[in-house]
Amino acid sequence: MRRESVSSSRIKSIGYDEKNKVLEIEFFSLGIYQYIGVSLKTYQTFLTVKSKGRYFDGVINNKYLCRKTG
Template structure:
């Protein structure tokens, strides 16, 4: 999955696979996670958000998406 660098103090890069609805996020602290069954609209809103870190916290991290740490 290709990741796109984003302007954020917390998130480094974001990738998305619409076929599997898998969102991948690389954090500035070095962690990388995959989140599953994330609708395309959530990914689009994350990429459009003025504060990607705040959007991630409110709409992805606290939304109980299943996830796993990649590294």
Template sequence: MLQTGVSSSDLQSVGYDATTCTLEIKFHSGGIYHYFKVPEAIYRGLMAASSHGKYFHAYIKDLYFYQKIALKTAQ
């Protein structure tokens, strides 16, 4: 999934698969998560938000089923 870096103290990058409506978020804290059945409008709202972290907490976190898929690897 293609990732786009975002300017956020919490989120590192965001990706979206419109075919499966899966949102992928990499966090600075180390986790990579998939959020399922996320409408494209929510993804677009996240990417357009002035605060990606605030938008994530208000409109995505705890509202969509998610799965932690990986830990961030050391670089």
């Protein structure tokens, strides 16, 4: 999956597979994780918010099935 670099102290890049609704996040210190069932709107909002870490904590973390991929 192709990821886009983002400006964040915790998150290095974010990618999205629209067909399968999978959000992929590369963290600087934790590796790469995929979140299953994430809507396109959630992904698009994630890219535009000022604080990626705060958005992740409030909207994504512990809300979706997650798997570590790297």
